[in-house]
Amino acid sequence: MVIRFAKEDELERINVLRKQVNDLHVEGKPDVFKPGFNEELQNYVYYIFKDPEQKIVVADKDGEICGFAILHHIYKPENPFMKVRDFLDIDEFCVDEKHRREGIATALVEFIKNFAKEQGYHRLELNMWEFNQDALAFYEAAGFETFRRYMEMFI
Numbered sequence: 001m002v003i004r005f006a007k008e009d010e011l012e013r014i015n016v017l018r019k020q021v022n023d024l025h026v027e028g029k030p031d032v033f034k035p036g037f038n039e040e041l042q043n044y045v046y047y048i049f050k051d052p053e054q055k056i057v058v059a060d061k062d063g064e065i066c067g068f069a070i071l072h073h074i075y076k077p078e079n080p081f082m083k084v085r086d087f088l089d090i091d092e093f094c095v096d097e098k099h100r101r102e103g104i105a106t107a108l109v110e111f112i113k114n115f116a117k118e119q120g121y122h123r124l125e126l127n128m129w130e131f132n133q134d135a136l137a138f139y140e141a142a143g144f145e146t147f148r149r150y151m152e153m154f155i
C-alpha cells in the first residue's frame with residue numbers, strides 16, 4: 001500500500017468515500033446533517049483539490065483508493081484572548097468500509113504526521129461528532145487526545 005497525495009482523476013472515487021462519511025453523519029446526527037450527497041457537496045472536492053491551503057492524502061492499495069484524508073492549514077493570528085495558532089486540521093477522514101481494521105487509517109496518520117513535521121507544524125487538530133465512537137476509538141488509538149468539547153441540550 002502506498003500513501004501519497006491525490007491526483008485529480010481520483011476525486012470521483014474520493015467522493016464515493018466522502019459519501020460514506022456523509023451517510024454516517026446523517027444517520028448519527030439527523031438533526032444536523034442533510035440526507036443525500038448533493039451536487040454541491042460532490043463538487044466541493046474540486047475546490048479543495050485546487051485550494052493551496054488544503055491537501056488530499058490517499059491510501060492506494062494495488063491501484064484502489066481505499067482511504068483518504070483532507071488536510072487544511074489553519075492560521076489564526078494572536079488576539080486579546082489567544083496566542084497565535086498555526087496548525088494542520090484534518091477536515092475529513094475515511095477508510096472504505098470494505099477495508100476497515102487493516103491498519104489503513106493508521107498508515108494515513110503516520111504519513112500526515114511526517115508531512116506535518118517536514119512542513120514545520122507542531123500540532124494536528126481534528127473534530128468529530130460524539131455519536132461516532134468508532135472514530136473516537138481509532139483517533140485515541142492513533143494518539144490524539146480530547147482538548148475541547150461542544151455540549152448541547154434539547155429544550
Ligand SMILES: CC(C)(COP(=O)(O)OP(=O)(O)OC[C@H]1O[C@@H](n2cnc3c(N)ncnc32)[C@H](O)[C@@H]1OP(=O)(O)O)[C@@H](O)C(=O)NCCC(=O)NCCS
Binds near residue numbers: 105139
Ligand atoms: C475511523 C476509521 C477511519 C478507522 O479506520 P481503519 O483503517 O479501520 O483503522 P485502523 O485499522 O488503522 O485501526 C487502528 C486501531 O484503531 C482502533 N480502531 C479502529 N477502528 C475501530 C473501531 N471501529 N472500534 C474500536 N477500535 C477501533 C483499534 O485499536 C485499531 O487497532 P486493531 O485493529 O489492531 O484493534 C474508519 O472506521 C472509518 O473510516 N470510519 C467511517 C468514517 C469516519 O468515522 N471518519 C472519521 C470521522 S469524520
